[in-house]
Amino acid sequence: MVNGALLVAGTTSDAGKSVVTAGICRWLARRGVRVAPFKAQNMSLNSYVTAQGAEIGRAQAMQAQAAGIEPAADMNPILLKPGSDRRSQVVLMGTPVADVDAMEYGALKDLLRTTALEALGRLRKQYDVVVCEGAGSPAEINLRPGDIANMGLARAAGLPVIVVGDIDRGGVFAAFYGTVALLDADDQAHISGFVVNKFRGARELLEPGLDMIEQLTGREVYGVLPWLDGLWLDVEDSLALDGRRVPTRAPHGRQTLRVAVVRLPRISNFTDLDALAAEPGVVVRFVTDPVEFDDADLVVLPGSRATVRDLAWLRQSGLAGAIAEREGPLLGICGGFQMLGREIVDAVESGEGRVEGLGRLPVRVEFGQDKRLARPEGTAYGQPVRAYEIHHGRASVEGGEPFLDGCRVGNVWGTTWHGALENDGFRRAFLADVAERAGRDFVPAPGTDFARLREERLDALGDLVERHLDTDALLRLIQHGPPHVPTLPR
Template sequence: MKGALLVAGTTSDAGKSVVTAGICRWLARQGVRVAPYKAQNMSLNSFVTADGAEIGRAQAMQAQAAGLEPLADMNPILLKPGSDRRSQVVLMGRPLTDVDAMEYGALKDFLREKALESFERLRSAYDVVICEGAGSPAEINLRRGDIANMGLARAAGLPVVVVGDIDRGGVFAAFYGTVALLDREDQAHIAGFVVNKFRGAVELLEPGLDTLRGLTGREVYGVLPWLEGLWLDVEDSLALDNRPAVTGTPYGRQTLRVAVVRLPRVSNFTDLDALAGEPGVVVRFVTTPAELDDADLVVLPGSRATVADLAWLRSTGLADALVARELPVLGICGGYQMLAREIVDEVESGAGLVKGLGMLPVHVTFARDKRLARPTGEEYGQPVSAYEIHHGVATVEGGEPFLDGCRVGAVYGTTWHGALENDGFRRAFLTDVAARAGRDFVPAPATSFAALREARLDALGDLVERHLDTEALLRLIENGTGPVPFLPPGA
């Protein structure tokens, strides 16, 4: 078979990423050579390909679902916000420029051309390309310069299915409104809908689904049930709100409690997925000093705005709480830089010399060129493979080696993302942490994070196979959207 499909959504975090991954896994299991694609992604969770290109972490996950090595063409444009108004533009895996929201408009024509070139390369190399939209296609204020939603659908002739999160409520209005806000040419590409995150009896939805079909003249391709534990490799911090709340829950001495500081510009918090998948480890994201009190390990994750997030740590009192800790602290990338004695940043923030938390004997200088790499090494006698994405160059002036960084007592720092996905290293590190925290926790020797990720990708493929009209999806991918009615605004 040959064809392509765009998976759009009524909102951010509606489930576009996981539905795209599920369709990729389902097609790959049918022997179809399928590739994922997202023209433009705004995310602080990213990954480094084998040839040193930075792409969205969700597209790397979707590539794995398709049984492929991630490529820059799968996410040619990546926007990494550094503030409410400015973002770094990453083109084909390399930083292009930093722009504000208005300056970005001047780049749209150039970027659209590059995005379409990537799409055509994938379409030539694979049988099927499953594209993921961005945000909502009904963001009519942004339609003129759209690259990722209906602009892509019209330029490449793609059929579109719209995913809606019913758990938020208002999904029928969101479906209808999404279509009705589009012009006639855009509406012609909308083939139908997928209801996501449903809890309960599907029979109760049928009257609404029938009405939706009647009002829009479009298919409902299925209802995907709510499934716990599908948060790995999520695209943005909105998904953190859907993780189970654990504050105040009593745990025994065999449980290891991990508090992850939820920085305002937190990046690559997917580093913690491997810890959350470890039996006996409880991971929660925190924003106040009191939430650190019962933590055996505190993690300072990555940040796209290291100096600004360091100032936030000080304003909240978290900085003082971290400095006063005697139990383990782990800093990863931006978090590691915050643990340093001083930071010199003329690149990201332009703040110049800034005093760090002083918990590690490290001096950090921000370089204009971003380091993108897939390093390997050894720690605790265990092999470690990881990836690096950073402007900050750390000069270690003491302490003991720890991966590429250092440690002093119970404080650890590294620039390596993904290190905790290495099972042997993760078990050794958690054993060390447990001993320092006085816990009886013992890591489960059989836990494989790679197997856990594969199992979750299979679960996504199963959802598609069991709950969507796969025959109708195949026809849609191959033949495109058939004739559909136009919904005039206010009809």
């Protein structure tokens, strides 16, 4: 199998493209195939720093792990990080290059298209198979002229496309048919078939619909993936926050530990909390109402792509007052840490200049043009910690006890390090301290291994693909490209 490739598209955002891509990567890797993930253009506030210091989408880092390889900038050459409804930071090959609105972004299209195709070309020379993930839906026809992530990529690189639909949302057959029918004939030629995702119920009740969609479109349904709880690691869209994060195992002690995470409008790297949610007896919920702090043992102020704007939102929502008055444990990560300081000076991200912080930590933050992208290491609670940093704000700590690169004052901790809670020894020690300070009879489970848990979930994705998809048909697509398929009327 040489230089094969496949594009996984979706009927909507959060249809399951990322997990299906990861599952195919894990399935192929277990067969001994040298496989790599690729997403030409990703819009996400969940990102990761590679060993080479490049910033890419967190989902692509997870997919690289599924493939058994190190993440690299080529796997996500274009990353868009929205800072408002109209402007986004453009990260090109792992480095921020511009902050643009929609019209300014259009002027970069030729450069971005060339960069994406060159990155894909390098991966195809290095690996046997590249599994590409689309963005949003290929049926976003208003965006088709400048598309470089869906059918624009498929056409340019000759890729077969499978379309994933989320049946749990309803309307999956209409979404499949409509996705194909909205495309022009040349685009339709690359749509090879469909995958039904998140199915719960009796398969025999679904079969007539599967037969009919195949007859109506002339395209195969490659399989039906059942609903499987717990596959929320490293998602890229905040839509996935709804209704997730519940404990899967009983607490090790007599009580649970309740964590309230502030759901900021521009929340970033909320994957930092995945390790807490995986801990037995820890209940993590995302909140927007100060009332929900009342029974929380720990409040987390997470990262933000727009620190000053989200700080203003905290004040408008009443959450700022609740945070300022909180006596119990409080943790700020990256943007959240910056908000907890005394002062923020920002002429870069928001242009607001000097802004008063929440005053919970003796810290002054000043934003610089250069973004810090790093993979730091340190210790806390006597435990080793490996993490990563992604921020423009530089924090000057003027007091308190050292805590990673930040500080701690009483029940308030702050750090710019993402991923610190994935370190098992540190996480257990931190949670034990939080539980004692909150007066909870909670004991962290000594055997929780987050890295192993992530591997188990990636294996579960590989199992889903192997057991529920027509893998022989997928191999034919990867090896031979799009099959001959009919054109539907537009």
